[in-house]
Amino acid sequence: MELSKIWLSSPHMGGKEEVYVKEAFDTNWVAPLGPNVNGFENDIENYLEKEVYVGALSSGTAALHISLVLLGVQPGDEVICQSMTFSASANPIMYLGATPIFVDSETETWNICPDALEDAIKDRIAKGKKPKAIIAVHLYGMPFKADEILKISQKYEIPIVEDSAEALGSTYKGQKCGTFGDIGVLSFNGNKIITTSGGGALVTAKKEWKDKAVFLSTQARDNAPHYQHSEVGYNYRMSNICAGIGRGQMEVLDSHIAKRRSMNDFYTDLLRDNDAITVFKEPNEDYFSNHWLSAILVNPEKANGRTREDLRLSLEGKNIESRPLWKPMHMQPVFEKFPFYGSNVSETLFEDGLCLPSGSNLTSEDKTRIKDSIQSFF
Incomplete structure (x- = not known):
């Protein structure tokens, strides 16, 4: 008799998810917007215990991509990225035609090494190419050395995209991960600590960035009675159904x-x-x-x-x-x-x-x- 599979990290429902999803069906909110999306964003904002704005998107990768767009990354730019991470941290750099610059880990948190990070910044500047952003990751839920990384970011005036896809609920000196960077990123993939089956979120202290992220993630449709577009947009918004799952999951986080x-x-x-x-x-x-x-x-x-x-x-x-x-x-x-x-x-x-x-x-x-x-x- 074959033994049942013990999975590395499988989805774990709490019970209330069906209530929120049923409400979406009962009210016919099955589009990539609706009360569950708004509610899920509010739930995350309250949980993070800091004045931030959250945009619920279709994946953590989408949130990383939009983050780099908000920071003005363009073809030919360079973006520093922690080398020890999942490929989703680095792929959006390539989406934008930019160049990834990879940095090693340190042995305590397994995250981006402050010394190697500063060496990379100095060398890229010496080569005439100041990096446009730093992608730092909280690996397996372990916070990176936030004080040291933020100090380097401020010293060289390079913004941080905080990849907190694996670290919802983790803290450094009592502050929730996802709130340290200029922009934070969360993931609700099926194997994460809570799931929306597939989904992610962008976290920022700037309301205008949240609004811009939502605009870009809904095909960048201008305010007009017809479909008009002045910028390239993306189909990245979370659906009201998935957000309903997320609302139930937040209750058991x-x-x-x-x-x-x-x-x-x-x-x-x-x-x-x-x-x-x-x-x-x-x-x-x-x-x-x-x-x-x-x-x-x-x-x-x-x-x-x-x-x-x-x-x-x-x-x-x-x-x-x-x-x-x-x-x-x-x-x-x-x-x-x-x-x-x-x-x-x-x-x-x-x-x-x-x-x-x-x-x-x-x-x-x-x-x-x-x-x-x-x-x-x-």
Whole structure:
């Protein structure tokens, strides 16, 4: 008998989602606008606990794309991007005909390295090409070194696009991720901490930027009785149906965060006495991660030559999904020709790192299978 699949991070409904979706059907609001969209945006604004404006869009990638448009990125410009991230962080740079400049990670948060970032900025300026923006990512829910990154941003007057796609609910010094950058980006993809099945949001302290984002994401239609367009627009607005799912999900967000963090504690306890394994944790009390995904590093020298890939295949054989860390963008065939600044931190993390099942809907039986499978491997 085949064992049931234990997923890395599957959607987890809370119960009220159907109420909001049914209301959309009952009132015939099935377009990419409507009361659920407005309500979902308000819910996020209230949750972030800062004076910000939120535009609900069709994906986090769409939000990243619109963010770069708002910052005036054009063909030939350069945009700095954290190398260790999902490709969606870098792809919108290419959409606009700009050049990505990749920067290495540091070892504490696995996010963009302040020293390598400043080296990259200085070198690009020396080459006569001041970067137009910095895309910094809160990897797996872990906040980046916000104080240091913001200081560099202000010193060189380069705006930050804060990719908080994986970090809704995470905080740095008590401030919610998504509110540090000039523009923040959230994702509600099916595997995120809450989901709208597919969706994202743009976060900004400037109402005019939120309004512009909504305008651009609804095909940039001018205020006229007929269809008139003075700018290139996009079909990026979130639907009222998806927003209804999001409204229900917002009601269980804190519960989902607690359960994800509990899974991280589970792995910490399980692997406490295994000196071949390092569990990814906050470096100090300034950081609060939602632990969207719990990740580990496997040291082959201390594991009798066994690697993270050996562990992944072992878990796969027991129908348990795990996944290597993001392959750095500067190692990807599509991006390898572009400049990279740093050392080999992100490459080493990719070589030794593994994401383990982290969902908020994992059962005690799932945990027992995971525990037994990992223990038997070692």
